Structures are given as C-alpha cells and as structure tokens.
Amino acid sequence: MTETAGPAGTIILAQAEHATPAETHAGTEAHGGGHGGGGAFPPFDSSTFAGQILWLAIFFGLLYLLMSKVAIPRVANIVEGRAERIAGDLAEARRLRAESKAAGEAYEKALADARSKAQTIASETRERVSKEADDNRKRTEAELNAKLEAAAAQIGATKAQALSNVRVIAVDAASAIVERLAGASAPAAEIERAVDASLAR
Amino acid sequence: MAGALDPIHQFQIVPLIGEGTFAFTNSAAYMALTVVLITGFLMIGTSARTLVPGRLQSLAEMSYEFVAGTVRQTSGDGGMKFFPLVFSLFMFVLFANLIGLIPYTFTVTSHIIVTFALSMVVMLTVVIYGFAKHGTHFLHLFVPSGVPGYILPLVAAIEVISFLSRPISLSVRLFANMLAGHITLKVFAGFVTMLSASLGGVGLALGVLPLILAIGITALEFLVAFLQAYVFTLLACMYLNDALHPGH
Structure with missing residues (x-):
C-alpha cells in the first residue's frame, strides 16, 4: 500500500513545489518523465x-x-415587458375600479332622485286630493245650507199661511158659536177684533 | 497508468488544429464551447418569451437580474453602462468553471493567463474610462481627501500599489481556486483506483472513504465555481465603480 501510494504522494508534492513561475523549469526536469507530455507546469x-x-x-x-x-436586449425586453405589463394591468384595474365606483355613485344618485320625485308626486297628489275633498265638502255644505234655508222659509211661509187660516177659521167658529149661544149674529168686526186679541195673547 | 493518475495532466494544453503558437488548442475549443453554451442557453431560454417564465427562461432571467442587481448595488444606476461587460464576464467565468467540473473536460479558468487577461480587461476599462470621463481628476483615486499632508505621500503610494495589485489578486484568486480544486478532486479520485488496484477487495472497501470525500469535494467545487464567478464579478463591479466615482 505504501509502495503504491508513495509515487502519487511524491507527484503531488512535486507539483506543489513547482507551483511558482520561478521553479517551472526545475519542476519540468524533475517531473519530465512522469506524465510523458513534457513541458512546464501547464498554467x-x-x-x-x-x-x-x-x-x-x-x-x-x-x-x-x-x-x-x-x-x-432579449432578456431585458422580457423582464421589462413583464414589468410594463404588470404596471399596465394595475392601471387598467384601477381605471375599472374608478369606473365601477362612478357607476355605483350614479346609481345611488338616480335612486335618490327617483325617491325624492316619488315623494314630491305623493305629496302633490295628497294635497290635490285633500283639496278636492275640501271643495266637495264645502260645496255640499253650501248646498245643504241653501236647502235648509229654503226649507226654513217654506216652513215659515206655511206657518204664516196656517196662522192666517186659523184666524179665518176662528172668526167663523166664533161667529157660529155666538150665533148658536146668543141666537143672533154678532157684528163681524167685533168678532174679528176679539179673535185678533186672543191670537195676539 | 502514471499518466492517467497524474493530477496535472488535465491542465495540459494540446493543439487540436494547426501548429505553433496560435494553433487552435483544447483551451480554445473549450472557450468556444463556453461561448456557444452561454449563447444557446440565453437564446433558447428566451425563445418562448412567455409572461410566466418556464424553467430555462426563469434561469436566463435570474442570471440577468442577478448580475444587474450586483451592478446596481455596487456602482449604482450609472454602473449599468458596464452591464454588458460585467454580464459577459460573469457568464464566461461561471460557465467555464462549471464545464470544467465535468470529468475529462478542460477548465479554461484554471490557466492564470486567461484569468489575468480577463482581469486586465476590467482594469483597462477602469483606467481608460476613468481618464476619458474624469481626465486628471481620475488621479484623485490615489489621493484620498481629508488626509493630513505629511502622510499623504505614504497614503498615495499605498493606494497606487493596491491599485496595481488588483488585477493580480483578481486573477490569482480565480485561477488558484480552480487549479487547487481540480487537483484535489483528481488526487482523491485517484486514491480510489489506486487502492483497489493494489489491495484488491480490501482496497475496494477502503476506497469508499476517498470516494465519499471526492463526492463531497465535487459538491464543494460546484459552490466554488459559482462563488468565484460571483466574487470575480463583484470585485470587477467595485473596480468599475472607481472609474465612475474616482473621489473617495
């Protein structure tokens, strides 16, 4: 083992030794037969x-x-193209978000408008209807009042008529009563005067 | 057998097409593969262009946004003019590191000249852009404000040295991590075969230990592959920030 490992060790040592330019030639000579390639330490x-x-x-x-x-340029193109694409997409998304926000606001506004308009219409209708009802009521009241007055006048007239009839009847009745009791007729003027006096009472 | 177990063999540069200094080597082939894989990954990933990304598109976008986030964090929005450079650096280093983790492949970033050249791209960008944008004001980078006059020469010297050592530390960090990781992996994987070849059944049983280690180190190397790509990118962003804002 040591016999075979020995040469390898010496080779390494030899290379370590002439690993400097100054020693290149010495190394070549010491090592020349070693690898057959000849020449100095290659580097x-x-x-x-x-x-x-x-x-x-x-x-x-x-x-x-x-x-x-x-x-x-090719790689830079791709890398920057991607950066631009991302920035563009972000800008687009931002724009769309702003648009949808504006649309939402417009919808809210339309809704509020419609609601206030509906309220206006409702209140107008309510006013109109109550005014009509008022008018109707007033007109009916006036008609009724007129009818009442007419009725009261008729009653008054009828009453006066009736009262005048009563006097004629009373005068007739009184003259008849006087004739029957006294057996003689009394003067008409005197009877009328007595009836008037008792009617006035 | 010695060639197969040699942990340095994997870093060898072999000409594939042509001869001489500028031959098309395995290193060049793996650079080409790295570029093809990055481009294919991003093009196929973004081919669908879906709003909700699939797996591959998600990965493509994630890598874009990860690097963009790193740039914005370290050097602000002004740093985005360096974004193509930083993104290319991150993807190149990450894919080269990850491809190197596949067995029998070549790791482009395990060669210091490659990592050094990449860090010099950053440093030259810093220097050229710094002077073009700020003129001599760029030199304020080396003269922090609010330092007493008598130690200013010392501070300026330290700043210059630290500036000059940046490309070295940036490139050595990545290179050394990749190199050390791959050597370690190869050595531990080599133990497995060596033990079983020399000791038979017992060796096979013993070989489980380095195998487990090799698996663990592979997982660690995936982390390192990503982490080093990130560290390289982050530091590149911080250095590029100096070009934008030279005053401390």
Missing part, C-alpha cells in the same frame, strides 16, 4: 500564453458582442 508554461490570449480575445470578444447586441 505557467509561457509558450502557450500568446495563443491563449489570442483565442480568449476572439471568443470573449465574440461573447461580448453576442451578449450586448442580442442576448441582453
């Missing part, structure tokens, strides 16, 4: 630097172009 092999920088410049430049011209 510090300066012969590859120029090539890597060139290819990095090409590909990173390409990436920068692709990102700044194509990819970032």
